[in-house]
Amino acid sequence: MxxxxxxxxxxxxxxxxxxxxxxxxxxxxxxxxxxxxxxxxADGGEGTLDVLLAAGGKRVDLRVSGPLSEQVDAWYVLLDGAAYIESARACGIEYVTPSPAVALAAHTYGVGELIGHALTGGASRIVLTVGGTASTDGGSGMLRALGAQVLDSSGAHTALGGGALGGVATVELAAVRERLGDTTVRVATDVTNPLLGPNGAAAVFGPQKGAGPREVEQLEAALRAWADALHRAGTIALGDVPSAGAGGGVSGGAMAALGARAESGFHLVVELTGxxxxxxxxxxxxxxxxxxxxxxxxxxxxxxxxxxxxxxxxxxxxxxxxxxxxxxxxxxxxxxxxxxxxxxxxxxxxxxxxxxxxxxxxxxxxxxxxxxx
The missing domain is CATH 3.40.50.10350 (Glycerate kinase; domain 1)
Structure with a gap:
């Protein structure tokens, strides 16, 4: 048998x-x-890296910024030239106690640090899993860690966190694109929520991260401002793109600025498991x-x-x-x-x-x- x-x-x-x-x-x-x-x-969510290790991957450990800028121990997996990065290893909800203030302040800067480390190490492909984050920042922190300039109308840098994105006027992505080079990016996710609207990142996932009705409204407006600024920078219009809202919008940030495509987390991972x-x-x-x-x-x-x-x-x-x-x-x-x-x-x-x-x-x-x- x-x-x-x-x-x-x-x-x-x-x-x-x-x-x-x-x-x-x-x-x-x-x-x-x-x-x-x-x-x-795995389906691309929490636990995906453990499965990839069992499939023969190599673990890479480093310290990065957590969701509230504290240093956390994180890691990713290298397998056949690809770096598999789990967003929650840097900005997972387990690092915080959900509250309205946390929902506004949490960010993805550490995710960008993981990606940057993999790029420096020569990874030819990046696979980003996006479930379980504490953040609703549209991937803005991730992109800032990779060199993006996120500026308000006076030309000053905005603060980290989704709540600060309401003041975004300009996004400069040249440094991000130069750093990424020819490396391809794939996003593994099992959700299809768009970035904005009643089924979007703020409305659906914000309450899980501590956002009350007022914070959900603030985050929705902030993500809209972020999407508009990205579009003015020459990226795709993110608002209703399927899966752009995954991981508090980190998926959308990757789609817009890193040229990523969203794929079924299950199908992406199962390719590697035999x-x-x-x-x-x-x-x-x-x-x-x-x-x-x-x-x-x-x-x-x-x-x-x-x-x-x-x-x-x-x-x-x-x-x-x-x-x-x-x-x-x-x-x-x-x-x-x-x-x-x-x-x-x-x-x-x-x-x-x-x-x-x-x-x-x-x-x-x-x-x-x-x-x-």
Missing amino acids: RVVIAPDKFKGSLTAVEAAEAIGAGVRDAVPDAEVTLCPV VAQALPGADLVITGEGSLDQQSLAGKAPAGIAAMAGRHGIPVLAVAGRVALSPEELAGAGIAGSRALIDHAPSLEHAQREAARLLREQTAALVRAHRED
């Missing part, structure tokens, strides 16, 4: 690599002679993530894995921290059966604390039930 194991992370409990190992152990508990192939995956090569001839695929819910059906890893397996006619099972989809919804996504860890734990805290053990046990039970059907 050949089994391909391709889970995403279980947020707050296990990395995708750890989850794959626990699921693999569960398969062997149920079928001792099973041939197991571990292919941990899943496609492992699937032909497999008898079973097992995927999973922390919460298997409606979002899982819209570009997340489990649905992507199920679609890939379906093209080969391979049955798919899923193990998750919680399952908020009906059997019919799961079947529609190509998932034949599932187990939820929370259904076999006295509390959420217990399920998170004992995730590896529960994942192993429930995988074994799920595989046994599947073989009996």
Whole structure:
């Protein structure tokens, strides 16, 4: 029996690599002679770098500016000449306590420092993942770290942070373009929100970062001023471009000034994990993530894995921290059966604390039930 194991992370409990190992152990508990192939995956969000390390990448550590300008330890991954940079390593929301003041002040300067370090090291390609940021600055801090001049109407430099962008009049990008040279940039994201409007970065993601109604309004106006200034500098008009609002607009800043294109984070990362090569001839695929819910059906890893397996006619099972989809919804996504860890734990805290053990046990039970059907 050949089994391909391709889970995403279980947020707050296990990395995708750890989850794959626990699921693999569960398969062997149920079928001792099973041939197991571990292919941990990611959707371009938090945890992507861990998956790339498992795929043979090299970790590069450095200290950069955090979301409120404090120094933080960050890192990126080099793999086959490309630098994979996770925005949240520099400006992740975990570095702050969300509040109205933080929502206005947080910035992406450290993301630009990571990119600059990779460029100095000779990276031929940059892949930027943009989820989990504390910032709503449209990538302005990132571009400033790469040499952009962000100026008000008097020619003075504006302050860092999304809240200060309302005063932006001029953006000068010549130094950024010179530094980037021929290096290509790709943005990995699983969201399609535009930069502006009711579905934009400020309205949708600002409240998660501490913004109240007044701050959302201020950030919306600031991002509009930023987009207008970028357009006057010769970039694309960002306002309603799909995915430009991802990561508080850092995606949009990369699109406008770095010539980046947004791509499905799942498809971009899965190219590197060996899943496609492992699937032909497999008898079973097992995927999973922390919460298997409606979002899982819209570009997340489990649905992507199920679609890939379906093209080969391979049955798919899923193990998750919680399952908020009906059997019919799961079947529609190509998932034949599932187990939820929370259904076999006295509390959420217990399920998170004992995730590896529960994942192993429930995988074994799920595989046994599947073989009996």
